[in-house]
Amino acid sequence: MKRLFLLEDDLSLINGLSFALKKQGYEVTVARTSLEAEGLWADGEYHLAILDVSLPDGSGFDFCRKIRRTSKIPVMFLTAADEETDIIMGLDIGGDDYITKPFKLAVFLSRINALLRRSDNFNSQAAMQSADLSDTAVTELNSGGISVRLLKGEVYKNGQLLNLTASEYKLLCLFLENPGRILSPEQILGKLWDCNESYVDNNSLTVYIRRLRTKIEDNPGQPKRIVTVRGMGYKWNTAD
Numbered sequence: 001m002k003r004l005f006l007l008e009d010d011l012s013l014i015n016g017l018s019f020a021l022k023k024q025g026y027e028v029t030v031a032r033t034s035l036e037a038e039g040l041w042a043d044g045e046y047h048l049a050i051l052d053v054s055l056p057d058g059s060g061f062d063f064c065r066k067i068r069r070t071s072k073i074p075v076m077f078l079t080a081a082d083e084e085t086d087i088i089m090g091l092d093i094g095g096d097d098y099i100t101k102p103f104k105l106a107v108f109l110s111r112i113n114a115l116l117r118r119s120d121n122f123n124s125q126a127a128m129q130s131a132d133l134s135d136t137a138v139t140e141l142n143s144g145g146i147s148v149r150l151l152k153g154e155v156y157k158n159g160q161l162l163n164l165t166a167s168e169y170k171l172l173c174l175f176l177e178n179p180g181r182i183l184s185p186e187q188i189l190g191k192l193w194d195c196n197e198s199y200v201d202n203n204s205l206t207v208y209i210r211r212l213r214t215k216i217e218d219n220p221g222q223p224k225r226i227v228t229v230r231g232m233g234y235k236w237n238t239a240d
Contacts, residue, residue, distance in 0.1 A: 003027045005046040007037045034058035053079040068094040072166045074115040091207040141176040175236035184233040
């Protein structure tokens with residue numbers, strides 16, 4: 001059974017979401033304040049976190065940052081904060097999805113399922129890579145000072161360990177597995193999300209690309225590794 005962590009202060013919404021999620025077969029742990037969330041988070045292991053932004057004693061953004069210090073589980077923001085700057089902030093600090101209120105329950109549940117499928121696929125691939133220890137197995141990807149150790153799911157830049165989310169890790173691996181090849185937005189989205197997932201658009205992909213660039217590029221404003229090919233997509237540049 002998947003365990004979900006819900007940080008939300010609206011009691012009526014809590015009741016409705018808890019009922020819907022439990023009906024889907026999920027176990028739900030609820031916190032209504034940042035302080036309560038810290039205690040519950042420390043006491044349990046979860047597969048996905050759903051965070052409101054505006055809380056009585058803090059911000060869901062701050063709690064997301066705490067999660068990202070120790071965990072790569074999917075994080076979804078569910079909030080009335082619908083300004084573009086809020087959405088960009090949520091994705092930039094490590095969120096995997098951002099839903100604004102009001103919302104349709106069916107869409108919310110579909111996106112929960114999609115995030116968990118992506119997480120399961122990531123974990124399954126990591127397990128398969130760890131199980132395959134033959135001499136011919138590819139265990140490391142290297143390019144331009146970036147090293148991905150597939151068996152451990154770790155990424156290093158010039159020997160320094162980077163803290164990447166699961167989505168950022170998959171995106172980087174996709175580029176390193178296709179060096180010098182132009183990847184269209186549709187190809188990238190099809191690899192990172194389910195092919196029938198209709199809720200992730202090119203604007204979201206742009207945020208993910210920018211977020212990854214801030215971690216691997218020397219100058220994210222003038223990227224030399226993940227370059228944009230105007231009108232076509234993106235590619236991993238292998239030339240110095």
